[in-house]
Amino acid sequence: MKYRNSYLGVMCLSLGLVACGGGSSSTSGEVVVDTTGESRTSYEGMTLVWADEFESETLDLSSWSYDVGDGCPSLCGWGNNELEYYTSSSDNSYLADGNLVIVAKSENIQNSSYSSAKLITRGKREFKYGRIDIRAKMPTGQGLWPAIWMLPTDNVYGSWPASGEIDIVELVGHEADRVHGTVHFGPAVGVSQNSGSSYSLAAGEFADDFHVFSTVWAEDSIQWLVDDVRYHSISRASVGATVGTENYPFNETFYLILNVAVGGNWPGAPDGTTELPQSMTVDYVRVFQDTE
Template identity: 50%
Template sequence: MGQEKVDPQAASAGTAMKLVWQDEFDGDSLDYAKWGVEVNAFGGGNSELQIYTDRSENVRVEDGNLVIEARKDNAGISGTEREYSSGRVRTKHRGDWKYGRIDVRAKLPEGAGIWSAIWMLPTDDAYGGWAASGEIDIMEMKGQEPDQVLGTLHYGDVWPRNAYSGDKYKLQNGTFADDFHTFSVVWKPGQIDWLIDGKKYQTQTKWSSTGGEFPAPFDQEFHLLLNVAVGGNFLGSPNDSTPFPAQMLVDYVRVYQ
């Protein structure tokens, strides 16, 4: 892991955390001890249009960044071909945490129908199926609104009786496609804070699960997911102005506890 690092922002707040997991993407290939690449011929739910592959065209490491690239290339896997392809990686069983601070520095793709996400799911569905066991969305961005991102919790009961709550953060100048920004959550028992570039913009302390008492479901181990989806119910389809390929570049992932 290299030299131990301490989070200076957490330290200045009197709650020093130590770096427990990181990927700086300095090599020339993905570290499969830390990441699994999901292969899914039918997108990721939500009526999304992409196929997720493990091809280097969709997931690779180059120039010090993880590249997750959405393409309009009629890729096929498992006997299924779709108009769009993209990548989705996760740390499940390679990086699983209960509480801590997760920092992801990334540059996001813009364009109608491009949905980039940095998020967390429970490693074990201790309280039942989605969303009774929870979901933590560190960052989601609709490519047609590239100056704002969303931070959301999903919880409550299994779909469709689930609930969610969250807020958005809007840049005063420019877009999240112009440069890298650091997206973070600080997750403590009964409280989750969202930060962008070290600035807190929301705190949540109220949620529930039909499977257990508060602070369930956010009292179990979660893992991290990074992906770029195309289309779907959340944001609509690409149009003629959507640029392909569309890349999310990830400079680093750092987890402190």
């Protein structure tokens, strides 16, 4: 989602494929059709290897860390000209009623006009392959940019985008009925390619109710789903054909990121129609891997 100079237009590569966790086992990736979109605590042939149900009173700091600041001095605006300053304050992230709530607010803080929070699992919960399910309700409004995404633990192929980025779900607040799933990659540092697609609701907005956002991630392939409906997929072949190189960064270990950005190149800045504060509410994060 973030560590890039601009959001490139998504490039949908419509290829079928089969498709997270503390290990390195691959995943067969059969899509389990569950048209109700209800929460799942198990999948046949898979084991729940880690979950955070956010049922405690405070954030589990053995799993999560706060990424504080505005990216300066090395990456001001987080590479996207974003306007928020991320804090570890309970005003910007807290647990309530079995949910994690990340709040974007309008306030003057550290030379920024907005505050929010970004939580990461780097160095604590890192994954390679499996199925990640995250049940969440999204904010709405011009200039809001909630994201659930992943970056590599190690930049095996070099700095962004060469070592990859997996965006499980993103939403721009002025299109509140539509979410996006994307990967970013490239043959070299600063040479960015992407493959993504979007999923739109038949009625209403993603702020109205919870939905389950998933990736099914296997060796050489990834699928994206909303409420168990697949809407995008990539494979090593499709990415290799796009880039013109054998560099495929998505067979490495990645960590999770949850945040709500304000402003940036893709959503644009808030305007007179934007109502703040706005929140992304996360019911759970669950990571399944193949049973060995």
